Structure formats: structure tokens, C-alpha cells
Amino acid sequence: MAELREYYETLRDHFGLQNWWPAESPFEMMVGAILTQNTAWTGVEKAIGNLKKHALLDPHSIAESDPAILATLIRPAGYFNQKTKRLRSFAAWFVSRFDGDVQQMKTLPLAEMRVELLAQNGIGPETADSILLYALGHATFVVDAYTYRVLHRHGFVAEDATYDEMKALLEESLPSSEPLFNDFHAQIVTVGKHFCRTRPRCDECPLKPLLP
DNA sequence: TGCCAGGCCGGGT
DNA sequence: ACCCGGCATGGC
Secondary structure, rough: OOOOHHHHHHHHHOOOOOOOOOOHHHHHHHHHHOOOOOHHHHHHHHHHHHHHHHOOOOOOHOOOOOHHHHHHHHHHHOOOOHHHHHHHHHHHHHHHHOOOOOHHHOOOOOHHHHHHHOOOOOOOOOHHHHHHHHHHOOOOOOOOOHHHHHHHHHOOOOOOOOHHHHHHHHHHHOOOOOHHHHHHHHHHHHHHHHHOOOOHHHHHHOHHOOOO
């Protein structure tokens, strides 16, 4: 079986460096991480656009926003009632705990920050790790549905693999490098969107030569 | 037209 | 400690 490093290099050579996350600011990244939960990214883009258009894309504005208005704006991202509550509580926590300042968040060690993030309602393992990696620049690997499909498809993990199991495999198989974890996860999402969805198109996948 | 998308929570076993 | 239903819009 090929090494994970080969998979990464094959993907990077095929798609080029991805330079994620697609956001103009760390706070926009964190909002996007919540909005994209089990939802297509196209809807998230519309929701983010609506927030920008109404000058709501900052922690204080969201924390103090009218829930009914916020819900209307993020409607294209689905689950808008849940996500309205999650965005408002997250923004309020971000303001009260870190004064709405990402630089203050960065002063906490990775492990402590992860525990605090997971304690927030609506922040699970993937959202927490996404924020740690893409908003705060910590070397932590993000596992998602695409990661599972790719790893399982290529025989790296069993069908019942857990989040923590896949995260540990990746972090133990690769040098602990923030730029590497950043781009590798981005590459997995890119290849996943094109070739490794629920209905896969493995014939045209650039990873095909590495199939077991 | 039904199936699916870059999860997470809360209640039940 | 797992398992499962619920959450919702929009694209194909």
C-alpha cells in the first residue's frame, strides 16, 4: 500500500497548492466552519455574502443580532434555526472570552484551545479542528466525510473508523507541519468533491494509480 | 424526483 | 459507551 505522503504529493501535483481556507478573515473562517456543517459549500457562500452585505460579519454584530434577521440571512446554508443559535452563542463567547480578538485565542496552547472549543454548543471535533488549523494556524489534522471516504477507499482505515482514529493515523504518519496539514486536508476536500463523493467517480481520480 | 452535502446534539438503550 | 432521529436549503 502506498504511503499517505505519496497520496498527498500526488494530489498536490495534480491540483496545485490549495492555500485554504476560502475566507477573507479568521472570523469569517470560523463562521464558515459552523455554516458548512453537513451542508454544501455553495449555500455557505450565499449565507456569508448575505452577512457581508448587511455588515453583520463581525463578532459583536452577530452576538447582538436579531435571531429572526440572522436566520433569514443564513437560510441558504440550511439548518438555519440551529445555526442561528450556534453562531450567536459562538460570537458571544468569542467576544466575552477573547474580546473578539483572534490574536488572544492564539496565545492558548492547542490542546487547551481544543477543549474550550469543544465545550461550545454546536462545535464538534471537525469544527474545532478546522478552527484550530485554519483560523489559528495550529498543526492539527481535520477529519471530515471526505477524509473518511478517501482513507477507507484506499484501505487505510476500516469501515467503522472513528474520527479520533483517523486523526491519529494522519498525525502519526506525517511530520507535524501546519502548512502540510492545511494543504493536505484541502486536497482531500478537492479530490473528494470531484471524484470521491457518495457516488464516486474513481475512474478519473488522480489517485487511481495508487489504488490497492 | 429523490438523494445528497466539508456535523452536531440530545435522548434512549 | 454507542445508536439514532432531527435539523433544512438548494443542486443535480
